[in-house]
Every structure is written in C-alpha cells, then in structure tokens.
Amino acid sequence: MAKGNFYIDIHTGHLSKKLRAVSTRIRQIADDFDYIEQNYCEKDGQVLGHVETRFGHVLKECSQCGEKYIFPNSEEDHVVPEEE
Numbered sequence: 001m002a003k004g005n006f007y008i009d010i011h012t013g014h015l016s017k018k019l020r021a022v023s024t025r026i027r028q029i030a031d032d033f034d035y036i037e038q039n040y041c042e043k044d045g046q047v048l049g050h051v052e053t054r055f056g057h058v059l060k061e062c063s064q065c066g067e068k069y070i071f072p073n074s075e076e077d078h079v080v081p082e083e084e
C-alpha cells in the first residue's frame, strides 16, 4: 500500500451554506409538523377547536369526533419578563 497524503477538497464555504440550507428546511418541516399536531385531530384530520387555556396548557377538541387534546401553551413559553 502506498504511503502519502490524501486530500479531500470539500469546498468548506459551500458546505456550510448547504448545511445551513438543509437545517433551515428541516426546522420549517418540524414547525409544520408541530402545527399539524396541535391543530388537527390525529384520528380523522378535522380541525381542533380551542376549549380553554389553563395552568399553562391549552385544551382543544376535535370538531367532528370530540376527541380532546392538551398541549403546553406555546405562547407562554415566549413571554419575556419585562425589565424594571
């Protein structure tokens, strides 16, 4: 076996930009999946209606079959305390 150096030119500048593009798309898909899970019934795909928000959670109900779902209130997760 011959000894020597082995180089791979991976165009690092392009690679990082390509990986960023993939990362952006994956994040968008993950956000879309979260939206679907929190707004449509997993049994029949009908729209979930808001029932109530309490104790940091949102209760939703299927408009067709009445199945109930509870989710963490994502709006509260983004509340930034005001500085004094």
Ligand SMILES: [Zn+2]
Pocket: 041, 042, 043, 044, 045, 046, 062, 063, 064, 065, 066, 067
């Ligand atoms: Zn349903």
